[in-house]
Amino acid sequence: MANEQPGQTLQPTALVHEAWLRLVGEGDPQWQNRAHFFCAAAEAMRRILIDKARRKKATRHGGGQVHVELEAATLEAPADDEKILQVNDALEALALEDPEKAEIVKLRFFVGLGHEEIATLLGVNEKTVRRHWELAKVRLFQNIKAAQ
Numbered sequence: 244m245a246n247e248q249p250g251q252t253l254q255p256t257a258l259v260h261e262a263w264l265r266l267v268g269e270g271d272p273q274w275q276n277r278a279h280f281f282c283a284a285a286e287a288m289r290r291i292l293i294d295k296a297r298r299k300k301a302t303r304h305g306g307g308q309v310h311v312e313l314e315a316a317t318l319e320a321p322a323d324d325e326k327i328l329q330v331n332d333a334l335e336a337l338a339l340e341d342p343e344k345a346e347i348v349k350l351r352f353f354v355g356l357g358h359e360e361i362a363t364l365l366g367v368n369e370k371t372v373r374r375h376w377e378l379a380k381v382r383l384f385q386n387i388k389a390a391q
Contacts, residue, residue: 261291262284265287266283266284278364278366281354281364282346282350282364284354285346285353286349288353289334289349292327293327293328296324296327296331297324300324300325329387329390329391330387332386333382333387334348337379337382337383341382343375344375344378344379344382345379347365347372347375347376348376348379348380348383350365351376358376
């Protein structure tokens with residue numbers, strides 16, 4: 244959320260609450276460990292942001308139109324939902340070829356964890372996380388360029 248443009252209707256607190264509701268749902272989830280919880284949380288937050296981007300992009304919801312707040316009467320810079328969807332598609336392609344790197348991207352990008360925290364959660368060396376992060380960024384960029 245820190246990388247999003249101003250004027251977002253989904254605030255970080257709302258994102259966390261929505262993710263929690265999706266995680267807990269009707270039942271009582273049994274988390275295997277802390278890493279399992281954070282991986283599930285990252286996936287839930289990613290899905291919420293992707294669903295929101297798809298919904299905003301839909302024609303029936305004014306996709307492609309500039310959103311104007313009536314109270315403020317100022318033009319906000321629209322979020323680039325197309326880029327969010329491209330990143331999602333690239334991330335899904337990365338997950339098919341290398342699930343571990345995709346998991347690191349989710350934990351870093353959607354949960355905001357640092358390299359050391361991710362290493363602890365996944366039970367790997369911090370250098371491994373840094374190396375995988377760098378390679379994952381390259382693969383995501385390649386996947387996005389290939390899709391264009």
